[in-house]
Amino acid sequence: xxxxxxxxxxxxxxxxxxxxxxxxxxxxxxxxxxxxxxxxxxxxxxxxxxxxxxxxxxxxxxxxxxxxxxxxxxxxxxxxxxxxxxxxxxxxxxxxxxxxxxxxxxxxxxxxxxxxxxxxxxxxxxxxxxxxxxxxxx
Amino acid sequence: xxxxxxxxxxxxxxxxxxxxxxxxxxxxxxxxxxxxxxxxxxxxxxxxxxxxxxxxxxxxxxxxxxxxxxxxxxxxxxxxxxxxxxxxxxxxxxxxxxxxxxxxxxxxxxxxxxxxxxxxxxxxxxxxxxxxxxxxxxxxxxxxxxxxxxxxxxxxxxxxxxxxxxxxxxxxxxxxxxxxxxxxxxxxxxxxxxxxxxxxxxxxxxxxxxxxxxxxxxxxxxxxxxxxxxxxxxxxxxxxxxxxxxxxxxxxxxxxxxxxxxxxxxxxxxxxxxxxxxxxxxxxxxxxxxxxxxxxxxxxxxxxxxxxxxxxxxxxxxxxxxxxxxxxxxxxxxxxxxxxxxxxxxxxxxxxxxxxxxxxxxxxxxxxxxxxxxxxxxxxxxxxxxxxxxxxxxxxxxxxxxxxxxxxxxxxxxxxxxxxxxxxxxxxxxxxxxxxxxxxxxxxxxxxxxxxxxxxxxxxxxxxxxxxxxxxxxxxxxxxxxxxxxxxxxxxxxxxxxxxxxxxxxxxxxxxxxxxxxxxxxxxxxxxxxxxxxxxxxxxxxxxxxxxxxxxxxxxxxxxxxxxxxxxxxxxxxxxxxxxxxxxxxxxxxxxxxxxxxxxxxxxxxxxxxxxxxxxxxxxxxxxxxxxxxxxxxxxxxxxxxxxxxxxxxxxxxxxxxxxxxxxxxxxxxxxxxxxxxxxxxxxxxxxxxxxxxxxxx
Numbered sequence: 001x002x003x004x005x006x007x008x009x010x011x012x013x014x015x016x017x018x019x020x021x022x023x024x025x026x027x028x029x030x031x032x033x034x035x036x037x038x039x040x041x042x043x044x045x046x047x048x049x050x051x052x053x054x055x056x057x058x059x060x061x062x063x064x065x066x067x068x069x070x071x072x073x074x075x076x077x078x079x080x081x082x083x084x085x086x087x088x089x090x091x092x093x094x095x096x097x098x099x100x101x102x103x104x105x106x107x108x109x110x111x112x113x114x115x116x117x118x119x120x121x122x123x124x125x126x127x128x129x130x131x132x133x134x135x136x137x138x
Numbered sequence: 139x140x141x142x143x144x145x146x147x148x149x150x151x152x153x154x155x156x157x158x159x160x161x162x163x164x165x166x167x168x169x170x171x172x173x174x175x176x177x178x179x180x181x182x183x184x185x186x187x188x189x190x191x192x193x194x195x196x197x198x199x200x201x202x203x204x205x206x207x208x209x210x211x212x213x214x215x216x217x218x219x220x221x222x223x224x225x226x227x228x229x230x231x232x233x234x235x236x237x238x239x240x241x242x243x244x245x246x247x248x249x250x251x252x253x254x255x256x257x258x259x260x261x262x263x264x265x266x267x268x269x270x271x272x273x274x275x276x277x278x279x280x281x282x283x284x285x286x287x288x289x290x291x292x293x294x295x296x297x298x299x300x301x302x303x304x305x306x307x308x309x310x311x312x313x314x315x316x317x318x319x320x321x322x323x324x325x326x327x328x329x330x331x332x333x334x335x336x337x338x339x340x341x342x343x344x345x346x347x348x349x350x351x352x353x354x355x356x357x358x359x360x361x362x363x364x365x366x367x368x369x370x371x372x373x374x375x376x377x378x379x380x381x382x383x384x385x386x387x388x389x390x391x392x393x394x395x396x397x398x399x400x401x402x403x404x405x406x407x408x409x410x411x412x413x414x415x416x417x418x419x420x421x422x423x424x425x426x427x428x429x430x431x432x433x434x435x436x437x438x439x440x441x442x443x444x445x446x447x448x449x450x451x452x453x454x455x456x457x458x459x460x461x462x463x464x465x466x467x468x469x470x471x472x473x474x475x476x477x478x479x480x481x482x483x484x485x486x487x488x489x490x491x492x493x494x495x496x497x498x499x500x501x502x503x504x505x506x507x508x509x510x511x512x513x514x515x516x517x518x519x520x521x522x523x524x525x526x527x528x529x530x531x532x533x534x535x536x537x538x539x540x541x542x543x544x545x546x547x548x549x550x551x552x553x554x555x556x557x558x559x560x561x562x563x564x565x566x567x568x569x570x571x572x573x574x575x576x577x578x579x580x581x582x583x584x585x586x587x588x589x590x591x592x593x594x595x596x597x598x599x600x601x602x603x604x605x606x607x608x609x610x611x612x613x614x615x616x617x618x619x620x621x622x623x624x625x626x627x628x629x630x631x632x633x634x635x636x637x638x639x640x641x642x643x644x645x646x647x648x649x650x651x652x653x654x655x656x657x658x659x660x661x662x663x664x665x666x667x668x669x670x671x672x673x674x675x676x677x678x679x680x681x682x683x684x685x686x687x688x689x690x691x692x693x694x695x696x697x698x699x700x701x702x703x704x705x706x707x708x709x710x711x712x713x714x715x716x717x718x719x720x721x722x723x724x725x726x727x728x729x730x731x732x733x734x735x736x737x738x739x740x741x742x743x744x745x746x747x748x749x750x751x752x753x754x755x756x757x758x759x760x761x762x763x764x765x766x767x768x769x770x771x772x773x774x775x776x777x778x779x780x781x782x783x784x785x786x787x788x789x790x791x792x793x794x795x796x797x798x799x800x801x802x803x804x805x806x807x808x809x810x811x812x813x814x815x816x817x818x819x820x821x822x823x824x825x826x827x828x829x830x831x832x833x834x835x836x
Contacts, residue, residue, distance in 0.1 A: 064336045068335055071337075082209075098362070
């Protein structure tokens with residue numbers, strides 16, 4: 001047999017071994033999973049805390065702007081109120097009213113004899129009466 | 139092997155990433171922990187501002203809370219030169235808006251880098267114009283500006299302020315501390331756009347509001363009559379004061395010349411002077427009231443005691459005194475009524491100098507009255523030890539003594555109210571919000587001081603009534619109320635010669651009304667009237683007009699019946715007694731043909747201040763009391779017809795206008811009493827159509 005040595009190539013055989021692991025189930029360690037979820041939860045809480053803090057901070061600044069804006073509007077409204085009061089006071093200037101009464105409306109001062117004092121009249125007997133003011137003597 | 143290489147690469151990348159993150163976190167840690175303080179301070183410097191809140195200056199009101207002075211915020215323009223890109227351009231554009239020269243603005247921009255005023259307290263249109271320019275570095279801020287909406291009404295009482303709202307006269311000066319309030323500083327945070335987003339709450343300390351004793355309407359009436367008197371008499375100055383004699387409250391205080399506090403800087407100093415409290419003058423015959431008050435109170439004479447006025451001339455201590463008329467025997471009442479200097483001197487000589495001096499001081503002369511207005515003068519009164527041999531005579535007739543109008547009207551008020559001298563005042567109270575502040579300092583109420591007995595005051599009131607009824611003050615006779623007073627015509631000192639002038643006088647009248655329970659005391663004083671200079675001629679009519687208007691306004695009940703002659707005088711030639719009361723009435727000419735319209739030139743339009751010299755008709759109106767009359771319809775009737783119908787029915791017609799009757803009041807068919815007044819307006823039908831209704835005109 002040795003005499004008959006023939007040079008022949010070494011044949012290699014690759015054996016493909018198909019391993020079906022589908023029926024294998026990874027054994028999850030419950031403790032590790034619990035730790036994982038605890039960590040996630042804690043991290044979420046911390047993140048939410050920081051988010052809330054940041055949100056409040058900027059919300060506070062935003063509200064401050066609005067508050068100052070409203071204060072400004074209030075000041076403007078008060079200023080407008082004052083301006084209107086000033087205008088009313090100017091319109092009620094006795095000289096202005098006097099000039100309007102005399103020059104535009106042709107009114108004049110009554111004579112002393114034209115200012116009569118009446119008792120409260122019967123409505124049917126007097127066609128024209130002027131309401132007498134209460135005595136304002138100081 | 140390849141796996142090992144991949145693993146190494148991953149490690150290298152991770153290492154780089156960790157290094158980068160380490161650097162970032164390290165930097166953050168350094169900035170946030172080690173440099174925290176520095177950056178916080180820098181941020182605060184940028185964002186934080188300390189703002190001074192200027193308090194709102196308190197308003198000033200009259201006694202009925204009508205505003206006389208108010209502050210409102212207006213815009214003031216300022217610049218931050220460090221932010222202005224082109225100062226030359228900015229100055230050129232702004233100078234056209236704010237009326238400040240361009241070179242002045244440029245100089246201001248050079249003077250500071252952080253803040254310069256461009257123009258303060260701008261009118262709204264100029265502020266809008268500046269905003270429209272949209273210049274970088276130019277901003278507007280609010281400042282309070284003082285406004286006086288009634289212009290020159292009560293100018294001397296109110297005073298005025300400067301640009302920084304500091305009081306410079308009147309109540310603005312006297313109560314400046316109370317009115318201006320206290321400024322507060324607040325800290326605010328602002329962003330890059332200068333918007334505030336946080337600020338401490340300002341504790342407002344606005345100024346107190348002042349409520350005066352003045353009545354706006356009475357003040358206006360007084361000023362109007364004084365101005366009219368000045369125009370009529372061409373006096374160089376005048377003063378009128380209306381006071382409540384029972385409390386010392388000043389209802390009106392008017393001076394001429396006057397000024398507009400809104401433009402006080404443009405008014406001359408002479409116009410800004412409050413003559414009512416600061417101007418001295420020799421009171422003349424009005425001072426005889428003090429002489430007689432002292433004499434009556436001491437019991438050294440009586441109203442019916444007769445004195446020999448020596449035909450109007452007497453020699454005392456080397457001085458010869460002349461009366462304005464050669465009076466013979468006069469009783470004391472007549473001495474006052476006719477204003478006899480000789481009589482007054484004789485009474486004063488009986489009184490003697492020390493007692494007379496005591497009464498003069500008791501009435502407040504030579505002393506401050508304590509009125510709450512600045513610039514008050516105490517007057518001129520030499521101590522009795524310095525009186526000359528004739529001083530008692532001079533002073534008894536109102537010479538050799540200097541008084542202020544406020545002193546004199548206060549003294550007369552004491553006579554009016556029964557002998558109590560009150561402190562005159564213009565401030566009623568201070569308020570902050572709805573709260574009345576306690577009266578302290580200048581506003582502390584003071585007790586009235588008795589200077590004469592009530593009986594003495596009553597006697598004097600009666601004598602002063604005589605001045606108005608029969609003496610030199612008949613033109614102060616009121617229609618519907620009793621009145622009392624005293625005239626004064628004091629010679630002024632000629633500064634060139636140092637002697638009494640023969641041409642320049644102070645004409646005055648001071649009095650009160652009604653006599654029983656007086657409601658008002660009034661003083662009118664005119665400096666150097668041209669032409670007539672007697673107080674009874676020029677000042678008494680002003681007193682009458684002011685008193686009648688004020689008493690009507692105050693609804694003071696009449697204490698005497700209306701003068702029936704007044705109604706007749708409306709249709710008769712104007713007499714001396716009724717003169718000034720009818721100056722507003724149109725003249726009506728009844729002397730024309732029946733149904734003929736009076737010529738236009740003979741009728742005058744009703745004018746509150748005009749005077750008419752038109753011929754007045756002679757027609758007597760008979761007024762019958764009692765009964766009821768139905769008012770007829772006067773439409774289309776002529777003036778003569780309307781007057782005839784009215785007189786037949788016993789009505790009192792007031793006919794206004796000319797031509798045919800167009801309107802009447804009361805209306806036709808109304809029932810009125812006999813003697814009631816019927817107003818009928820006349821015109822042409824075209825006039826009625828074209829006559830504008832109130833409010834339609836611009």
